[in-house]
Amino acid sequence: MTATSEPEWLSIGAMSERTGVAPSALRFYESIGLITASRSEGGQRRFSRDTIRRVSFVRAAQQVGLSLDDISAALASLPDGRTPTKRDWARLARSWQPRIDEQIALLERLRNRLDGCIGCGCLSLQACQLYNPADLAAVDGPGPRYLLADPPDQG
Numbered sequence: 001m002t003a004t005s006e007p008e009w010l011s012i013g014a015m016s017e018r019t020g021v022a023p024s025a026l027r028f029y030e031s032i033g034l035i036t037a038s039r040s041e042g043g044q045r046r047f048s049r050d051t052i053r054r055v056s057f058v059r060a061a062q063q064v065g066l067s068l069d070d071i072s073a074a075l076a077s078l079p080d081g082r083t084p085t086k087r088d089w090a091r092l093a094r095s096w097q098p099r100i101d102e103q104i105a106l107l108e109r110l111r112n113r114l115d116g117c118i119g120c121g122c123l124s125l126q127a128c129q130l131y132n133p134a135d136l137a138a139v140d141g142p143g144p145r146y147l148l149a150d151p152p153d154q155g
Contacts, residue, residue: 007049008048008049009038009046009047009048009049010046010047010048010049010051010052011044011045011046011047012026012027012037012044012045012047015047015051015052015055018052019052019055019056019059020059021055021059026045026047026055027045029055029058030045032068032072033072034054034058034068034071034072034075035047035051035054035055035058036051036081037051050083051083053083053084054075054083054084057071057075057083057084057089058071061074061092061096064096064099064100064103065099065100065103066096066099074092077092106147106148109146109147110147113146113147114147116131117130117131117132117146118144118145118146118147119131119132119137119140119144119145119146119147120137120143120144120145121135121137121138123135131146132146
């Protein structure tokens, strides 16, 4: 290895530093099969450089809101467990578009409705008596219904 070339194999510390993911998370990702590592003669983990892309893929997918099971399924859809290519990334990212759109819509509802009745059923705000009398929002399910779904009918 020359002074200007990158090492082919990375230690867990180097992988952590390069990806911003804690070593404990890298060990966990390995234990559930999201990434793989080889072992040195001394038993230390060694990651191939393409693992950086896999870990970055996992982080990006988590930011979209995918669970580790969803991420595992996405990675399992790749032939031979390979690291996602640009084409793979584009295909998978398109499949996440509806989920991202839902998250954006939810955040917009939060931003626009947070100062009023959220349909939680507490009935403690004056506005709740107008928008959610007798906790009618509970018919639509638990939680803050007016933030999670359509606002009350104000007809």
